[in-house]
Ligand code: UDP
């Protein structure tokens with residue numbers, strides 16, 4: 001299901017101009033002016049050896065010359081499709097937009113910054129040809145990343161594996177190949193809060209990991225700050241498990257039980273020792289502690305409520321400013337000859 005603003009495919013002028021490629025490479029791109037050409041130059045020869053392909057570049061509201069660069073590339077390589085979003089929607093939604101517009105039998109999702117080496121794609125394709133539906137690339141080690149980022153990522157995956165309903169494969173990003181039926185399944189999930197790794201895992205289907213070494217960024221800096229990583233983790237947790245809500249319940253039970261014990265102690269002490277109106281510090285401690293616990297659990301409920309609110313609005317996931325479909329070279333030549 002595409003949103004209403006997506007331009008329809010132009011009618012093919014006689015002959016299979018818009019023949020369906022075997023592979024679609026979906027690339028979310030945000031401010032990658034510095035590295036996009038290098039990326040395409042490495043992607044194209046790899047894909048050429050595999051068969052008919054298209055690259056769906058999604059321009060996620062870049063502020064630099066990324067769009068102009070894509071259009072220039074499109075003029076030299078008709079196998080490029082450009083989805084220009086109306087503003088920056090974030091990587092997860094940009095990826096979804098790319099999947100919506102990809103037509104291949106197998107779809108590969110890859111970052112534009114060359115951290116996911118295109119040279120791994122033939123391995124993914126080999127597994128797909130074996131009949132595996134989801135082939136995800138699994139990082140062997142992370143180069144050029146701070147230890148704190150590695151540690152927090154590891155913790156997040158362990159937590160999600162422990163409490164989430166689906167197993168998230170660890171050390172995988174969005175770099176993967178999906179068969180057509182898996183893409184169609186993923187595209188049925190139209191929730192606003194998109195945690196792609198979780199959505200990919202949720203649909204299931206036979207999957208296999210292919211190990212690779214994640215390279216440092218080719219150019220520019222990562223757009224992920226620690227704050228946005230924290231938000232992504234929150235997104236992952238809240239969109240896949242209601243465990244925090246249950247934790248809040250247990251915490252409430254625990255506090256109630258311990259306060260009952262404490263109340264009994266106070267009553268007994270008063271009966272035995274009499275009441276000398278002491279206990280201001282303990283009173284303050286209890287009041288502040290309870291206040292804190294209540295605010296925190298309200299916050300947890302709020303996280304979920306906010307997500308319910310966003311879903312109920314039923315807005316389209318993204319708006320497309322312009323869509324340029326890809327063409328296979330033979331068809332493009334035939335059309336040029338007309
Ligand atoms: N990206 C995007 N929209 C955004 C942020 C990033 O489409 O709002 C793209 C970016 O151009 C790149 C990919 O998502 O192709 C991964 O981004 P980044 O390298 O910043 O993330 P990291 O590799 O650190 O996870």
Ligand code: MG
Pocket residue numbers: 111113115217222
């Ligand atoms: Mg990156």
